[in-house]
Amino acid sequence: MTSRALFLLCALVFTSQFTKGQTMTSPAEPEQRVTFTDITDSAGIKFRHNSAPEKKYIVESMSGGVALFDYDNDSCLDIYFTNALTVETFDAPQSSRSALYHNNCDGTFTDVTEKSGLAYPGWAHGVVAADFDGDGYEDLYVTCLGHNHLYHNNGDGTFTDITARAGVDDTRWSTGAAVADYDKDGALDLFVSNYVEIELSKLPEFGKSKTCQYRGVPVQCGPKGLPGAGDSLFHNKGDGTFTNVSREAGVSDPEGRFGLGAVWTDVDGDGWLDLLVANDATGNYLYRNNHNGTFTEMGLQAGISLDEDGVPLGSMGITVGDYLHSGWLGIFVTNFSGEHATLYRHDKPALFTDVSYPSRVAPVSTPYVGWGTGFFDYDNDGWPDLIAVNGHVYPQMENASVGTTYRQRVLLFHNQHDGTFAEVAVNSGEALVVPRVSRGVALGDIDNDGYIDVLINNLDGKPTILRNDGASRNNWITIKTVGRGMNRDAIGARVKVVSGDLVQWDEVHAGGSYLSSNDPRLHYGLGKKYKVDLIEIHWPDDKVELIKDVPANRFLTIEEQKGIIRTALPTVKK
């Protein structure tokens, strides 16, 4: 290059950095690799999940949800872990204690379960946090084998079980739960997926029939060979009570597929929330919202029910994310071993293509039984990455030499910005490669440092808290949406964040992953960009609000029609 050309280029760069309205970028620095550290013990988490060691019955293999939510509005995320009984201890519900941990906002947590009244929901599986009555405090819904529970947050650190009064019980084997205002009446409704119909007094005998063998090894029976349980949709009447409208709405699952993870999302951009349900060993459901209180199931037609070869997979967890920056949220589903995790690219309204192989998530995930999952931009480069936590259902796999193992590590997929992902767990901290038997995962910024952390509930024993060290030093913005009326969380709001050439969409969810509930705040990595040019919020009541020119690295609280009502800086400055 001639010296003249070099001079012109320098001038151009100089000019662009100081042109009004342009997004500034920091000078190029070598990007550090983000790592995760297991801080479970130092954070003071003593919770232990119960499980029968041999897992002779399928009911002993599926529990382990986790919720990240701020129950006391101190802006620090608290944790709720569900816990399970066993066939042996079923008659002694107090032998298994679920747990609520209060975040002390200093890197430690305090067990406040006893005071909260959340200790003994029974044989608990999943959990979702949402402010059902719009009083400004997050409530909890816990799914169980047996009675489910809606716990009303009293605002003073205690909760009251209002299940019966609210009319949201489901006595079957409930698993996933997801919350949204599907009919735009302003009140949050509740979907509950159920797994199989099972009677503890008539459990199928371990290893005895064709459906109780895996690769020639005798194992627990099911779900194939067992009758599936239907699902429930509870419509919120806005007066503290709900009506079960599953059948009228067309989401009751009369076929009895084996329902697990569920998430509400708008798959066709019509502003009405549709529903995705991950079904184990049977096709997944996509219920498209007909705008009149009913839904049409169109998973097959939309291309998300089966894999690209038309095979139903053992689907467990489910998540959605704008991983291509197309504005259309793709779907990622975790599946059983011998299959592979599936990534569905969102091509057109309600039309997806299975891109598990082209995106490279398929081959590496084949030996794993995947559960909790989520799109999250762990290195804040502006592109949503993916996590899947794993662990087999059969302890008998540990020494069986059949190409899979019982304890399995985490899979962390880094978004390569071209539709493909690189699996990078081995380079992202030793804590990620420790084999565990994981189930639920919840994602959220527990230390408010602007980097998303990971909480895992493991089936056998202690959970795992993985702190993100934020080494990439990229910028970010976190948005808490506050809606009008009873949907205070603005669940279902779609938010576009524009920063120079980065255009990212996300949606406010309650429930997803595997039986878990993430930090409800929306988090956007910004790479080296120092500011956000535009925040465009499509509120659940269809109003659109624009906010311009916001500096990066802030926690924003945006209330509908009021704009930014609170700005907070990170607790730990990177």
Next chain:
Amino acid sequence: MYKNAQRLFEEGQDEQAAAELRPFLEETGRERATLHQKPPAEQSNRDKELRRVYTRLLAGGHNFLGLIAARHERFDEAARQFTEVRNLQSNFPDVDFNLGLALFSARQFSEALGPFERARQRNPSNIKIKKYTGLTDVETGQYEKGITLLENVREQEPDDLHVLLALGTALARNNRLEESKQVFEELLKAQPESADSHILWGQVFAAQLQSREAEVEFRRAVELDPKVASAHFFLGVLHLKAGKLEEAEGDFSAELAGHPGDASARYHLAFAQLAQQKTDQAIPLLREVVAEQPNYAEARYSLGKALLQQEDVAGAIENLEAATRLDARKSYSHYQLAHAYQRAGHNEEAQKEFKITHELERAEKSATAHERERIP
């Protein structure tokens, strides 16, 4: 000419026999067609008799060509000739068995079942027919029926290695593990060491889902005889099942290098390439397989799927329609066809195929837990 061809065939001079037969069959075919064109009212008794003679001669000729092709391991060609024989004269001696055997040898197991069953109905006590029907049952996943037939065969032919291998496999798949173990032990005792015996042992381990042990055996077979048939093929299948796609591709390529006529290895190579998104490389291979074996349902399916990925919707529909015709029980063919119709804007046909997919999927719900089916 016919008699001469028969003599040459019996003397093992196959090329000459085939050379004699082809013009004879062409000529006879023309004569027969001419008779066919006459309106029935104008056909004399002599014409009818002549037609019968021509038909018998044509059937016999095609049967010779089928036998010649089978003798040279050109099983697809053999199957085509025997199909011709059956179309001409359905009661031609042994035609169903020969057709079944040709299809079986070409690894078209689903297609072989029908001919073997017909042969068994005609001759229920024939041990050879029973054996191959049982072997085919095992290959197509009908383990219980296969076990019944093969146990019966084993009583009369206790040392038949193929029978023991298939029986052991079927018992293992049917969770009769102790019985399976006994059969395999018996099988292994009877085998001296050779490349073939290691392939057999490898299959035994693979049947018991002991992949590591199976791999050791197949590798040992290659060490003993680098050109041994099927060792690389089975290694490829093991790698495919473990999701090691590049290794699988290498294995199937190696098998094909040693045995260029192996259509199944060619299909599997294409399958491994498709899984790695090497669609451009896979499509020509699949076209070759389909040209050689137009009734290979799996190859039709894979070709259709690959063409759909390349936006050749018409080509995809043609092959996927063929795949669903050839094997209507496979939900994935219907599913892919539904998407092809959807892409072409044929919404009514698409809905019909989605409905079939859904019905087949529901029927699958009671199958064995968590076993993926699509790996060939």
